[in-house]
Amino acid sequence: MTATLIDGKAIANQIKQEVKAELQGLVAKVGRPPGLAVVLVGDDPASASYVRSKRTTCEALGLTSIAHDLDASTDRGTLTGLVRSLNDDDAVDAILVQSPLPPHLDENEIVNLIDPAKDVDGFHPVNVGKLLIGQDSLAPCTPLGVRELLVRSGVETRGAHVVIIGRSMLVGKPLAALLMQKAAGADATVTVCHSRTRNLAEIAQTADILVAAIGRAKYVTADMVRPGAVVIDVGINRVEDPSATRGYRLVGDVDFDAVVEVASKITPVPGGVGPMTVAMLMRNTLLAYRRRCGV
Amino acid sequence: MTATLIDGKAIANQIKQEVKAELQGLVAKVGRPPGLAVVLVGDDPASASYVRSKRTTCEALGLTSIAHDLDASTDRGTLTGLVRSLNDDDAVDAILVQSPLPPHLDENEIVNLIDPAKDVDGFHPVNVGKLLIGQDSLAPCTPLGVRELLVRSGVETRGAHVVIIGRSMLVGKPLAALLMQKAAGADATVTVCHSRTRNLAEIAQTADILVAAIGRAKYVTADMVRPGAVVIDVGINRVEDPSATRGYRLVGDVDFDAVVEVASKITPVPGGVGPMTVAMLMRNTLLAYRRRCGV
Numbered sequence: 001m002t003a004t005l006i007d008g009k010a011i012a013n014q015i016k017q018e019v020k021a022e023l024q025g026l027v028a029k030v031g032r033p034p035g036l037a038v039v040l041v042g043d044d045p046a047s048a049s050y051v052r053s054k055r056t057t058c059e060a061l062g063l064t065s066i067a068h069d070l071d072a073s074t075d076r077g078t079l080t081g082l083v084r085s086l087n088d089d090d091a092v093d094a095i096l097v098q099s100p101l102p103p104h105l106d107e108n109e110i111v112n113l114i115d116p117a118k119d120v121d122g123f124h125p126v127n128v129g130k131l132l133i134g135q136d137s138l139a140p141c142t143p144l145g146v147r148e149l150l151v152r153s154g155v156e157t158r159g160a161h162v163v164i165i166g167r168s169m170l171v172g173k174p175l176a177a178l179l180m181q182k183a184a185g186a187d188a189t190v191t192v193c194h195s196r197t198r199n200l201a202e203i204a205q206t207a208d209i210l211v212a213a214i215g216r217a218k219y220v221t222a223d224m225v226r227p228g229a230v231v232i233d234v235g236i237n238r239v240e241d242p243s244a245t246r247g248y249r250l251v252g253d254v255d256f257d258a259v260v261e262v263a264s265k266i267t268p269v270p271g272g273v274g275p276m277t278v279a280m281l282m283r284n285t286l287l288a289y290r291r292r293c294g295v
Numbered sequence: 296m297t298a299t300l301i302d303g304k305a306i307a308n309q310i311k312q313e314v315k316a317e318l319q320g321l322v323a324k325v326g327r328p329p330g331l332a333v334v335l336v337g338d339d340p341a342s343a344s345y346v347r348s349k350r351t352t353c354e355a356l357g358l359t360s361i362a363h364d365l366d367a368s369t370d371r372g373t374l375t376g377l378v379r380s381l382n383d384d385d386a387v388d389a390i391l392v393q394s395p396l397p398p399h400l401d402e403n404e405i406v407n408l409i410d411p412a413k414d415v416d417g418f419h420p421v422n423v424g425k426l427l428i429g430q431d432s433l434a435p436c437t438p439l440g441v442r443e444l445l446v447r448s449g450v451e452t453r454g455a456h457v458v459i460i461g462r463s464m465l466v467g468k469p470l471a472a473l474l475m476q477k478a479a480g481a482d483a484t485v486t487v488c489h490s491r492t493r494n495l496a497e498i499a500q501t502a503d504i505l506v507a508a509i510g511r512a513k514y515v516t517a518d519m520v521r522p523g524a525v526v527i528d529v530g531i532n533r534v535e536d537p538s539a540t541r542g543y544r545l546v547g548d549v550d551f552d553a554v555v556e557v558a559s560k561i562t563p564v565p566g567g568v569g570p571m572t573v574a575m576l577m578r579n580t581l582l583a584y585r586r587r588c589g590v
Contacts, residue, residue: 108430125428129420132427132468135403159491161498167475173427176471180462180487189498191486192475196454203456203484206501 003231003263006153008145012275015148019282020061026295027062034289035064036094036120036281037086041079041105042072047098054096057278063285066092072102079105080113087115093289094120096281117292120284123169132177138284143175145276146211146232151185153265155209155230158187163207165220165253167194171213171234200224212253222258231263234273298526298558301448303440307570310443314577315356321590322357329584330359331389331415331576332381336374336400337367342393349391352573358580361387367397374400375408382410388584389415391576412587415579418464427472433579438470440571441506441527446480448560450504450525453482458499460515460548461508462489466529470506495519507548517553526558529568 027033036058040051058065068082079097086092095118101107111119116126122140130137150157162179166172172192179188188209193200195214204210204224212220213234225231235253252269260266267273289295322328331353335346353360363377374392381387390413396402406414411421417435425432445452457474461467467487475485483504488495490509499505499519507515508529520526530548547564555561562568584590 125422125424125430126420127424128427129422129424132423132472133420133464135420159493161493167477169428173472173475176475176487177427177468180468180471180489182462182489182491187491189486189488189492191484192471193484194475194477196477196482197484198454198456203501206498 003260003266006149006232006265006267006272008149008267008272009275011149011152012145012279014152015276015279016057016061016282019063019279019286022286023062026290026293029295030289030293032091033062033064034093034285035066035089035091036096036285037066037068037089037092039068039070039079039082039086039095039097041070041074041098042102044100047100051098053278054281057282058285061282063282064091074102074105076105076109079110083110083113087113087118092118093292094118094285096121118288120281120288122174122284128169128174128177131174134181134183138288139178140170140174141277141280141284142171142234142273143178144280144284145273146171146175146234147178147185148280149232149267149273149276150209150230153230155265157185157209160188160208161191161206162188162209162211163191163193163204164211164213165193165197165200165204166211166213166215166234167192168213168215171211175211175213214253216253217251218253218255220254220259222255222262225259225262227262228264229262231259231266232273233267233269236269236274298555298561301444301527301560301562301567303444303562303567304570306444306447307440307574309447310571310574311352311356311577314358314574314581317581318357321585321588324590325584325588327386328357328359329388329580330361330384330386331391331580332361332363332384332387334363334365334374334377334381334390334392336365336369336393337397339395342395346393348573349576352577353580356577358577359386369397369400371400371404374405378405378408382408382413387413388587389413389580391416413583415576415583417469417579423464423469423472426469429476429478433583434473435465435469436572436575436579437466437529437568438473439575439579440568441466441470441529442473442480443575444527444562444568444571445504445525448525450560452480452504455483455503456486456501457483457504457506458486458488458502459506459508460488460492460495460499461506461510461529462487463508463510466506466508470508509548511548512546513548513550515549515554517550517557520554520557522557523559524557526554526561527568528562528564531564531569 055065127137217237233252233254238248241249350360422432474483512532528547528549533543536544
């Protein structure tokens, strides 16, 4: 067997076009486009590159990107003051503070300060709680992207056994919360595995849908995958590669070349889950805007 | 094999004595005992009985029970007004609104109104969110009770595979959140099963620790339990029994007589998880008091 590729880039583009189309009627009604404030503190090159991509996607789809680039030495008071003023700004529907913050700033404090209605990353405890309860919330973008990839690839989640490897708050835990709900595109039996899991291979083999989000290059090998399973690779790891222009290349948490022969469907890295995160950020911004403006 | 019984009544008593002892030093320091407000709306006999047990346990341990018994016809404004006044009352450390409310009242609205610092049932989205994130919170009493039974019976959760049958917000979902954390008395591989799960028996058999919280009498049969597994029965179901004084008796979600021959440890019903809920409510009240008073 050779697995079908799940084309995250194509699906992400489709979602972005949907957001763009949906916006056109709404902007006339509300009188302004949705506003996404993206706050970047410091000059980490990876963060800067993510932020750039979020901002240019905003502009391309007709959302207003509100940029706040702060110096790495920004003090607590300046950042909390900025978040408060963005909370109070009626033209700002969504606020994202790019992670990681410099070590002298408390990331939890900042996240807890964001108005939950504008918390487009879905990291505020109120939104995380609503996600687990099953109430309307803003959910984290990467788990939303994983669910969307499954749904749009025709993978039935209802009653399926989803095994998630990794328990981060970026992916594993919120994805488990999302997929165990009694809801469309969910209703799965969910197992969360992690570094302490015994018999990981054995448990992974019971999965109809296997999600790798552990942050280790090629961690999931072919013997861990049941023939015919769907494999979603959330990992993005740099491995040295002197032949590459940048000196490295990106690989996922899945040993793609071997697993592609066993799985029925699989996401590539890059071009799988990666592009979905920004697309779902745009959809979350649209959702926050709709709720705030009642349209 | 015949399983060892996990004596929930004895463990609950032990916890209650610990709370009582811990209180003695604190009350002198703070100048008043912890106050738990228990609000009962209507005259459902089961609710009335639960509330009675909570209040008498308070008194027995030296906590102040603040009783508010409202008529079944109580309107929304009266109940929300009461919750707000309890939020503002400095002598109230913990607030519990007994569920279920009469159908004309919105349970979510009331829960969301309770000050999260006094939300001793742990149902407020902020507390649920912090539970999943792994931050200090007030967690729901029954899942806390299940964890405590495991810990005090010497059952190692770290790396163990816990299979939870049931995804309610009272038990299944918060228990999963609790046990998947990287923390002492947790750190388990967690699977959540439910009514839509395919091959439930097969998945249940992979459990080192099997938790039944599905609300169906004797649902878990011996063939679903791996020999040597630990079985925690959260169910409390009434089955008709003409020979019983009350015309019914209480049975769990586990077919006890058969499963006791397969499991290594098992909780009985009654006398297993049941008594733990009130004990953990007392401990949560003490915790809210300590945090509020800084002692």
